Amino acid sequence: MNKEKTALITDDEIFLRMNLAERIQHFLLIGTFFILIVTGLPVFLHNIKFLKPLFSLEQSFYIRGIVHRVAAVVMILNLIWHILYSIFSKRGRDNFKEMIPKYKDIRDAFEIFWHHAGLTRFLNRMGIFKNFFTKHPYWLFESSPRYGRYNFIEKFEYWAVGWGSFVMIVSGFFMWNVELSLSLFPLWVHDIFIILHGYEAILAFLAVIIWHMYNVHLNSEVFPMSKIWLNGKITGKELRVLHPLEYQKVLEERKNARESS
Amino acid sequence: MKKNWIIVVLFLVLCVPVSSQTDEDCMICHEDPDLKTSDQKSLYVDYTKYVSSIHGEAGFSCTDCHADLSGFEDFPHPEKLEPVTCRTCHEKAYEEFQKSIHSQAAPEEDCCVVSCKDCHGKHDIKSKDDYDSRVFPLNLPRTCEACHLEKVQTERGGEFIKRYEETIHYKGLEKAGLATSSNCSNCHGAHDVRHVHDPDSQVSRKNIIRTCGTCHVGIERDYLEGVHGKDFVKGLNEIPVCTDCHSEHDITSPKDLSSTVYATKVAEVCSRCHDNEALSRQYGFITARLKTYVNSFHGTASKFGETRVANCASCHGFHDIRPSTDPKSMIHPDNLPETCGNCHPGAGSNFAKGKIHVVSEKATNKWAYFVKTFYIIMIVGIVFVFIAFISVDILYRVVLRRKKT
Numbered sequence: 001m002n003k004e005k006t007a008l009i010t011d012d013e014i015f016l017r018m019n020l021a022e023r024i025q026h027f028l029l030i031g032t033f034f035i036l037i038v039t040g041l042p043v044f045l046h047n048i049k050f051l052k053p054l055f056s057l058e059q060s061f062y063i064r065g066i067v068h069r070v071a072a073v074v075m076i077l078n079l080i081w082h083i084l085y086s087i088f089s090k091r092g093r094d095n096f097k098e099m100i101p102k103y104k105d106i107r108d109a110f111e112i113f114w115h116h117a118g119l120t121r122f123l124n125r126m127g128i129f130k131n132f133f134t135k136h137p138y139w140l141f142e143s144s145p146r147y148g149r150y151n152f153i154e155k156f157e158y159w160a161v162g163w164g165s166f167v168m169i170v171s172g173f174f175m176w177n178v179e180l181s182l183s184l185f186p187l188w189v190h191d192i193f194i195i196l197h198g199y200e201a202i203l204a205f206l207a208v209i210i211w212h213m214y215n216v217h218l219n220s221e222v223f224p225m226s227k228i229w230l231n232g233k234i235t236g237k238e239l240r241v242l243h244p245l246e247y248q249k250v251l252e253e254r255k256n257a258r259e260s261s
Numbered sequence: 262m263k264k265n266w267i268i269v270v271l272f273l274v275l276c277v278p279v280s281s282q283t284d285e286d287c288m289i290c291h292e293d294p295d296l297k298t299s300d301q302k303s304l305y306v307d308y309t310k311y312v313s314s315i316h317g318e319a320g321f322s323c324t325d326c327h328a329d330l331s332g333f334e335d336f337p338h339p340e341k342l343e344p345v346t347c348r349t350c351h352e353k354a355y356e357e358f359q360k361s362i363h364s365q366a367a368p369e370e371d372c373c374v375v376s377c378k379d380c381h382g383k384h385d386i387k388s389k390d391d392y393d394s395r396v397f398p399l400n401l402p403r404t405c406e407a408c409h410l411e412k413v414q415t416e417r418g419g420e421f422i423k424r425y426e427e428t429i430h431y432k433g434l435e436k437a438g439l440a441t442s443s444n445c446s447n448c449h450g451a452h453d454v455r456h457v458h459d460p461d462s463q464v465s466r467k468n469i470i471r472t473c474g475t476c477h478v479g480i481e482r483d484y485l486e487g488v489h490g491k492d493f494v495k496g497l498n499e500i501p502v503c504t505d506c507h508s509e510h511d512i513t514s515p516k517d518l519s520s521t522v523y524a525t526k527v528a529e530v531c532s533r534c535h536d537n538e539a540l541s542r543q544y545g546f547i548t549a550r551l552k553t554y555v556n557s558f559h560g561t562a563s564k565f566g567e568t569r570v571a572n573c574a575s576c577h578g579f580h581d582i583r584p585s586t587d588p589k590s591m592i593h594p595d596n597l598p599e600t601c602g603n604c605h606p607g608a609g610s611n612f613a614k615g616k617i618h619v620v621s622e623k624a625t626n627k628w629a630y631f632v633k634t635f636y637i638i639m640i641v642g643i644v645f646v647f648i649a650f651i652s653v654d655i656l657y658r659v660v661l662r663r664k665k666t
Contacts (some may be wrong), residue, residue, distance in 0.1 A: 116653035187615025199636035
């Protein structure tokens with residue numbers, strides 16, 4: 001049995017987690033996101049003095065605007081590509097299905113938090129609520145949740161980008177076309193677009209800096225950096241440890257294929 | 262010293278006395294470039310220059326001005342003569358001069374700090390319209406600067422006076438050759454130049470509007486029609502006059518980066534008064550104009566040096582600024598589409614449906630306030646959750662590592 005299993009998926013087998021198209025999409029997203037942050041955030045945070053020299057040259061504020069809008073257009077095109085890719089390619093559709101949030105994701109987030117925190121296990125060791133914990137061992141969170149292709153962290157990030165893009169594109173479009181905006185809406189609505197654009201940018205910036213950077217760079221499991229975004233590869237072992245449900249799925253598929261052949 | 266004295270006396274002795282002296286008689290001695298008084302002051306007179314001077318051309322002779330030598334025959338005449346007085350002919354100029362700061366007695370002498378000859382010259386005086394005159398408009402700055410750059414200690418110093426050479430007025434004189442462009446005397450007055458703090462000075466707060474308005478007629482008219490001008494004529498002292506916005510000696514074109522009213526600097530100039538709490542209470546206007554402007558896109562962009570965005574003057578006007586209640590005001594609600602339309606073509610009435618200077622979103626735009634509050638709570642909340650997850654993750658790894666070792 002065990003022998004058969006290792007024959008189906010070896011620890012050093014290479015799986016493709018991000019294909020070339022997905023990596024290019026990710027690259028473009030990084031590039032445009034970075035440019036948009038650099039050219040946009042100083043305008044929102046204009047009260048911070050050290051940001052001022054960024055646009056100290058003549059015309060630099062004007063050029064900043066053009067760069068910002070060009071980056072925005074590239075980001076939108078990238079988004080359109082991603083949407084078409086998710087509709088018309090088999091792999092895109094499969095990935096998208098895996099991305100759909102489920103009740104399990106909330107549960108996973110809850111479980112991993114308490115699993116990591118280990119508070120209940122600590123209480124149990126101290127003999128507090130011992131009866132409760134023997135009756136309900138679930139609350140000890142002894143094992144970490146088992147993730148599929150995308151865990152709740154990745155799903156959250158993916159949909160945050162989706163929501164953020166929507167807010168930024170709509171508000172940004174009207175900020176770009178002030179005359180159009182003000183022919184449709186009163187000034188106070190336009191003011192809301194400006195507020196939305198700024199605060200959503202801060203939110204996205206913090207999410208990337210804190211959450212994404214920790215998960216893919218700084219945490220000791222991947223430090224200094226997960227290389228998936230560069231080569232798209234993940235080993236059989238990583239698949240088994242990090243994405244056990246996907247691992248199982250692949251295993252089932254191969255088992256079925258072997259049996260039928 | 263002694264030797265020189267002998268030479269002088271010898272020369273004077275050699276002068277032949279004649280009964281009715283002419284200019285030629287004077288020039289017998291005074292055409293010698295080496296003729297000097299006992300204390301080394303040159304007594305040389307360049308007669309050709311005198312002849313081409315305005316007085317020479319008019320046929321005045323030496324004794325018309327050096328009147329105490331008129332009819333004098335016993336040459337050589339005494340070394341010390343009466344000072345020449347221009348008053349005899351130039352009574353009006355003399356009277357004006359008596360009121361000026363220049364006419365004050367010098368500490369050690371009984372006459373004035375500056376006398377006629379210091380500005381006009383001596384024997385070579387030309388008409389003020391002559392290109393070579395020291396008081397010809399294009400030459401006057403040099404004449405005044407001769408003393409005012411270093412010799413005279415003024416309140417603001419020579420640097421301040423020197424800055425005139427950077428101004429649009431000086432460039433008008435020097436580069437464009439405009440004799441009508443303002444030189445020193447156009448603003449400060451000529452014979453009756455007074456101290457800037459003298460209320461009767463042409464450049465005092467009371468008179469500056471009139472002085473600038475001498476040339477800038479249309480601007481004086483606009484200013485007097487605007488809210489500032491209407492208060493100015495009431496004699497209120499805090500009301501901004503020309504120099505408060507445009508600066509004094511260093512007035513440059515508003516298109517010049519160094520101008521105090523350059524597009525990106527206007528906001529600072531206006532806010533000097535309009536963000537002043539005491540003035541706002543006294544005159545009943547709202548403060549926080551700069552802050553609210555800078556928080557808008559116009560202000561932010563302007564702060565970063567963008568000149569194409571609206572500054573105070575773009576919306577409020579320049580010299581004839583009026584309150585929004587005035588139907589002629591650029592920011593009267595009825596006129597906003599036109600005012601905004603200067604930059605935003607096709608601006609409609611929607612431009613007026615909202616606030617530009619937003620002091621409090623809570624009071625003026627409830628939805629904006631809601632969105633902002635929502636986002637702030639969400640950002641704080643989400644960051645808190647991130648940090649919580651990261652902390653327990655790190656905690657778990659640390660505990661795990663300790664268990665292993």
